[in-house]
Amino acid sequence: MIKIGLIGCGTWGRNYIRNFEHLDDVKMYACCDFVEKNLKHSKRVLPTIKTYCNPEDLIADDEIDAIIIATPAKTHFDLAKKCLNSGKHVLVEKPLTLTSKESKTLIELAKKQDKILMVGHIMEFNPAVVRLKEIIDSRELGNIYYMYLNRTNLGRIREDVNVMWDLAPHDISIVNYLIGQEPKRVSAKGESYIVESTEDVVFLLMEFESNILASIHVSWLDPCKLRRTTVIGDKKMAVFDDTENVDKIRIYDRGVTYNPKTEREFEDFGSFQLAYKYGDIHIPQLQLSEPLKNQCTHFVECIKTGNKPKTDGENGLRVVEVLAAAQKSLENDGVFVDIE
Known part of the structure; x- marks a missing residue:
């Protein structure tokens, strides 16, 4: 026991x-x-x-x-x-x-x-996020261009940490988990509208070696509660909405391809070929379970077996490294800061 x-x-x-x-x-x-x-x-x-x-x-x-x-x-x-x-x-x-x-x-x-x-x-214990990771790794979306995440609501405003340290750890862990790597540098801009020197809205940009961009918007001052992750690939696109009760993931068979003509084929300025695709929307079936229960169960299993946790100290460190670099950027007007 x-x-x-x-x-x-x-x-x-x-x-x-x-x-x-x-x-x-x-x-x-x-x-x-x-x-x-x-x-x-x-x-x-x-x-x-x-x-x-x-x-x-x-x-x-x-x-x-x-x-x-x-x-x-x-x-x-x-x-x-x-x-x-x-x-x-x-x-x-x-x-x-x-x-x-x-x-x-x-x-x-x-x-x-x-x-x-x-x-x-x-x-990382949310079945929808795990499923989205499987979809990305299967290459169903193709090469990932970028992703953006929104975590906003009205309150709860805190004074011990700013909104980035309060809310963004969730989204940074999602991004690192989905992409499978840590960003090379980050930039962050925010403002303190309610409590002086405590940012209540932050826009965070993460750049990865694979040229993937990830943008995170966190706010305590938004009229709408959003918990949404959008992933854009060159074949398909996916949206994970954690506020949905059942249909948490939607895959959009949509995209655009660019085929430039050769130089002698140009007839006028801006002559090129764009092909747009507007396909079906697919909603994967999920076996939903409470993420916190999954996390607690995993912790107990690791104690019993001695196995390394999925979200071990190293995982936590990677998120803190991004937050620490983003904090430096916040304090220096959004300048890009390399991850140590």
């Missing part, structure tokens, strides 16, 4: 309680939060759960095998470090840390302690 501890019992933390409690060979053993109301709510969700007010007391509990960290991003490094040093497996919510150096420290510590370090990049 694997006993799980949770640090951070807000709304998202209670989702972890619900999911882990329904897994085989797992007991949601204890939780911790500074806010008494959150602990009481957690007790209503799971009356048998043990509660702590101090994270260090939970970390020191020898009954606990693994700890979930669902706290503000600025606390991730210190808490994860203490958990690993105490011999606990760790699942950290995104982003793993706020600097690449801190992420590398946790990766090395997990290796030294021979413990699982996993990051909550939940979108």
